[in-house]
Amino acid sequence: MTWAPAFLSNPERFMAFSRWAAPMFGVIAVALGAIGLYLGFTAPEDYQQGQTVRIMFIHVPAAQLSMFAYACLGVASFLSLIFRHALADAAAQAAAPLGAAFTFLALITGALWGRPMWGTWWVWDGRLTSVLVLFLLYIAYIALRASMDDEAKAARAGAILALVGVINLPIIHYSVEWWNSLHQGSSLFAKGGPAMPAVFLVPLLLMSLAYMSAFGSLWLVRIRGEVWRRRAEAAALRMAGT
Amino acid sequence: MSRLLALLQRETALAWGRGGGPLVAVGFYAGVATLLPLAIGPEPQRLAAIATGAAWVALALASLLSLDRLFERDFEDGALDLLTLSPVPLELTCFIKCLGQWLATGAPLAVAAPVAAIGLGASLDLAPLIFACALLGGLAFAFMGGIGAALSLGARRGGLLTAVIVLPLFVPPVIFGGGALDSFANGLPWRGGFALLAAYAAMAVALGPVAMAAACRNALS
Numbered sequence: 356m357t358w359a360p361a362f363l364s365n366p367e368r369f370m371a372f373s374r375w376a377a378p379m380f381g382v383i384a385v386a387l388g389a390i391g392l393y394l395g396f397t398a399p400e401d402y403q404q405g406q407t408v409r410i411m412f413i414h415v416p417a418a419q420l421s422m423f424a425y426a427c428l429g430v431a432s433f434l435s436l437i438f439r440h441a442l443a444d445a446a447a448q449a450a451a452p453l454g455a456a457f458t459f460l461a462l463i464t465g466a467l468w469g470r471p472m473w474g475t476w477w478v479w480d481g482r483l484t485s486v487l488v489l490f491l492l493y494i495a496y497i498a499l500r501a502s503m504d505d506e507a508k509a510a511r512a513g514a515i516l517a518l519v520g521v522i523n524l525p526i527i528h529y530s531v532e533w534w535n536s537l538h539q540g541s542s543l544f545a546k547g548g549p550a551m552p553a554v555f556l557v558p559l560l561l562m563s564l565a566y567m568s569a570f571g572s573l574w575l576v577r578i579r580g581e582v583w584r585r586r587a588e589a590a591a592l593r594m595a596g597t
Numbered sequence: 598m599s600r601l602l603a604l605l606q607r608e609t610a611l612a613w614g615r616g617g618g619p620l621v622a623v624g625f626y627a628g629v630a631t632l633l634p635l636a637i638g639p640e641p642q643r644l645a646a647i648a649t650g651a652a653w654v655a656l657a658l659a660s661l662l663s664l665d666r667l668f669e670r671d672f673e674d675g676a677l678d679l680l681t682l683s684p685v686p687l688e689l690t691c692f693i694k695c696l697g698q699w700l701a702t703g704a705p706l707a708v709a710a711p712v713a714a715i716g717l718g719a720s721l722d723l724a725p726l727i728f729a730c731a732l733l734g735g736l737a738f739a740f741m742g743g744i745g746a747a748l749s750l751g752a753r754r755g756g757l758l759t760a761v762i763v764l765p766l767f768v769p770p771v772i773f774g775g776g777a778l779d780s781f782a783n784g785l786p787w788r789g790g791f792a793l794l795a796a797y798a799a800m801a802v803a804l805g806p807v808a809m810a811a812a813c814r815n816a817l818s
Binding site for chain 2 (some may be wrong): 495513
């Protein structure tokens, strides 16, 4: 992990790397997603959940990504706060809306799954609520950055907020669990291996990897866009100056 | 030491006088507590079931009210620049600012909280615990809220932004305090929730000023 920021901290090198890495991750995401969806839709019905078990293949990876993206936001914010690195800040800025989107997807698919399974769109359950709070944290980060005109200040304020969120997230998670939980525990990281037959596990893992690649691809594209935008702004300032 | 005391005196006096100070906070609190039965219905049983929870949420909302002026006024008139130059570290200054905020609004709200809860139908035995929870929770609200207030310095629509930033961070203290009160009301062990609330308040007091000082330095740079 430590080599990656060091290697990519050079913007030129980052642009050269992401130029081919972004489409490559995109292709991987589409390929894995196609196979995963095919296997998911041809898998047998679950004896309890019937057809609705297939929602798992789009719900669980989205929930994983919602947290993974916040971890990315935290790491990027940390690097941008400590090293004052513009690229790390671009990465943090680019990760937030993506993370919010995946969190929203997890909430929506969860509601659609909860309706047939639990008989309700939403319950005030520990894990659901902590994902909702995670969504609010993303919104707070995006709102803070959007309401500041000075970009350098917005970057540092956002980084501080992201790190406060990183410290608080485990506390929020466990406090909400302590409060109330009936969501089933993690099936993937259960004691004694995954508590799931291979027909479901293989497509689920494929979909997880597909989501991860999609996130990687979109993230790189957004960072590239951010770098281009900043370059364009700098160029416009130069033009105005001369 | 005398410097710190002078600073605390200044902050408390400002928080006390700032836009009505405790009067606004307690007035808002009383207003919310009055609207609740009007919206929910006057049946005593229904109200008693939600009394402690409603009093607790209204407390979290009321402690948001005066936050937006906590750093903003000093930021606008340049006092924050002077405070940064003083020999007192900025972290300590932020700590004292929040402490003043807590003394001026958190403590009066803690006095009002049992009254509101009992008015809504909570039993009288709950009053000491509500007071203690409101004092500790107020500490957590003031210090987490201070982070939001410091971060939204220099932003457009700072006050509203503070609320959006801070409300997700209020989740743990609201849960711990509400849990302790609910357990006590139902005769269950309540010390766990109370201890967790105290732990969260301690963390907010210890780490909050670091984040606040970093945010202030950023806003002033």
